[in-house]
Amino acid sequence: MRSILLLMFFPILLLCLAYALLLLWIGFTSNHGISEGLSFALETIPTMAPITLAVSGAWFCVAFFSHQALIDMATKARSLSINEEPRAYRLLENLSISRGETMPKLKVIETPVLNAYASGIREKNYTVTLTRGLLNTLDDEELEAVIAHELSHIRNKDVRMMIIAVIFVGIFAFVGESVVRGVFRTNLPRSSNHRRSGGGNAGALILFALAIIAVTYLIAILIRFSLSRKREFLADAGAIELTKNPDAMIRVLQKLSGNAELRNVPDEIREMALHNPRVGLAGAFATHPPIEKRIEAIVKFAGGHIGTKSRPTPSNAENFSRSALKREKSSQKVTNPWKRNP
Incomplete structure (x- = not known):
């Protein structure tokens, strides 16, 4: 039962990950203040939840049917x-x-x-x-x-439980790595106009989003190790x-x-x-x-x-x-x- 409860945390972590991605999008594309950005992302989560779960489900299905071939290839x-x-x-x-x-x-x-x-x-x-x-x-x-x-x-x-956990953690690893690479390759708006219109707030939202991604990945890893x-x-x-x-x-x-x-x-x-x-x-x-x-x-x-x-x-x-x-x-x-x- 404890193991099942731990696995149930993964959908919650996925929603937290979706929230972080929304904050990143807001930070890079809008001039919302910090509180406005946080509120807007939270209000958008119910709309994003089905999309997040659908994409995660597709990832899971591909990994489910190909995991043994991938394991044999790696070893x-x-x-x-x-x-x-x-x-x-x-x-x-x-x-x-x-x-x-x-x-x-x-x-x-x-x-x-x-x-x-x-x-x-x-x-x-x-x-x-x-x-x-x-x-x-x-x-x-x-x-x-x-x-x-x-x-x-x-x-x-x-075996089934560990592979499921590995598949879910793979989602966080893939998203985290992609986001970090994307952030470092993207120039944050530094113009005086952007600073006056909330560029500092955008930077704060981006940093907060990165922190959420890091924490969700860490929690996912700890759950997998505990199992x-x-x-x-x-x-x-x-x-x-x-x-x-x-x-x-x-x-x-x-x-x-x-x-x-x-x-x-x-x-x-x-x-x-x-x-x-x-x-x-x-x-x-x-x-x-x-x-x-x-x-x-x-x-x-x-x-x-x-x-x-x-x-x-x-x-x-x-x-x-x-x-x-x-x-x-x-x-x-x-x-x-x-x-x-x-």
Whole structure:
């Protein structure tokens, strides 16, 4: 519910953005005083609201239907077949069957870093993408934990929510960048006639509009980051609930530390990844909780143990079958301390 409420702020922010654009237009094209300009823009908002929402809706529709192609283009991800990577394919297939869900597509990014992400808004384009470094480094149990983590994101609708948030924030980023470029390329009226007729007021309106645009963009970013941080704890819990193996999840997080940054990839994709090491402003702009906090939660609430050893990376089906049998016979219920908030 909290996540839905946060997403509901985006239409409000869009109207604030429309108000700022009206102020810019008034500042550049009229001689209204400050109070007159503010009032006129406010009175015009009811007329502008349908146009604003329609344009935003068109933007959303284009991004909705093209997001997966854009993600693959940005990351150079490609599809994996069962012949290329039977271990990962079988693990994904088995975990999907155990949930009674359609198996997502499996893709790989040819990079030595260790990371993964889930993407897709609709069932037919749900995708789990793994890096080559992850496939080459993790044993069966650890790889299973990663895939279960990404499947939990899909099952919890985190992927859909994050992509929607990214699309909306993209609107603010595009408008903000366009406005800043336009303002710096446009000569503000500096003639004596304009100064006498309210040029100073125009400058004040323009500065106020720029401030509104900056604040709305900042709030949109903070909402997106807040959604992302909460969902990582839930996905960790979901992975443990599915695999019954908290120790494997801990080992994965330990291996990710220091070798998880997806370079030359847009920030929006890093935010969907298993781990994003980039932080800023005392963590306010961090998209993921610190690895130490995630491990601490697993130890405290799921009975995980730090320091367990990895198994040799297997290439046969025997260990995979044993892992599947272990889940079937396990009667232990893993307490999920991170209650799911839709």
